[in-house]
Amino acid sequence: MTTVTLDGLDLSALLCSRVCHDVISPVGAIVNGLEVLEDDNDASMREFALDLIRKSARQASARLQFARIAFGAAGSAGASIDLADAEKVSRGMFADDKTQLTWSAPQALFPKNKVKLLLNLVMIATSAIPRGGLIDVKVTGDGEAPLLILTAKGSHARIPAHVVDLLAGTPEGGSVDAHGILAYYAGLVARAAAMDVRLTIEGDEVTIRAEPTAAAAEPPAPAADAPEAVEEARPSDSEPSDTALA
Template sequence: MTDFALDSLDLAALLSSRICHDVISPVGAIVNGLEVLEEEKDAEMRGFALDLIKKSARTASARLQFCRLAFGAAGSVGASIDTGDAEQVARGLFADDKTKLEWAVPRVLMPKNKVKLILNLCLIAAAAIPRGGLIKVAMSDTDGMTRIIVDATGPNARIASHVPQLLAGNPEGSSVDAHGIQAYYTGLVADAADLKLSLTASGDTVRIEAVPATAEAVASACA
């Protein structure tokens, strides 16, 4: 990471803003649906409102469960997380017709920062294909050397120009806003897990890869 460091209070505030942004839309839809139920007598409209409430409640719940693992403490320092739980919340988040998820991560207990990194890479991958597509998540762990690969494939797949700088902890203008905090946080988590991130693009696929930072340093020294 670079010398840039975000104040801990600002980091907490920006992450909170990001989570609220993700949840406020479905919660607002629930409120709207309840208002329709209170005022509307037409059976068809009431049925539509109930469907809206049910769908929005599922969406809000899925997003909160995802955020709990991706951003939350999820246990004390040094705690591990079941990758099966991570798969469950990721599938809940992408449970729609627009984006499909392929999960090739063995079910094991992993250090929480590595699991949080996988989930945050899924968010970056999803942002790379706003029109939808396929997200493939794969992980291998040989002799304690973890490698994570997340591919996002879809029409005009691309990574926003500011994302690589945020992942590297070197934000443009030495400032981070609520829009960029998730990518910056992902870089912090990767650093805490001693993993180095790289981004590549080929055709309609964007690949995000995390490899041990120590292994990369050794490889560079031997080159």
């Protein structure tokens, strides 16, 4: 299939649409809670509204912090992001949700694109278990050659429709919409980070595995000798050596 390449304007517009989609619900709930506080003097209703505002504000903040690293230029002053920050924003996404998160990763700085890939794969894992469940994240290796394994387990687990093609940059129909931009963007980041992403399913468990591409994993070839230079440096048989001259 033909690889689809989005221009900068379309890519940024679709990512902005995705971020807005994620935060519009909690922000709307905050507005509703404020309206209740303005119009209702009942103590129980006011307490309900305050609780709604608190929860929704935390949720909106968590989603924005996550998006800042997953899609944005967080940490642009350097080339690395702390995996502890990735864990923190990921846990914030599931604080009040039906999905639990377990996380095992070294305390280390990893290249920015590899961390961005990890966070985008967390979101793909979330979509693999629409009824909730458990997402287990394991990161091993170092920043140059990490192994990322995410396991999503839950009722009605499935590999989301078209996500494999979107990761490869070959979406069905030859176009990308706001629903598919996350997987398409994850594929862009994976290729920029020289990482290969594979999805498998067995029963109610979906596994996402990301590892360095074959080319990136190969050690650099040793420098070839320069026989010409060696020959030039060696005295010829017809020339007297320094010892003979002495």
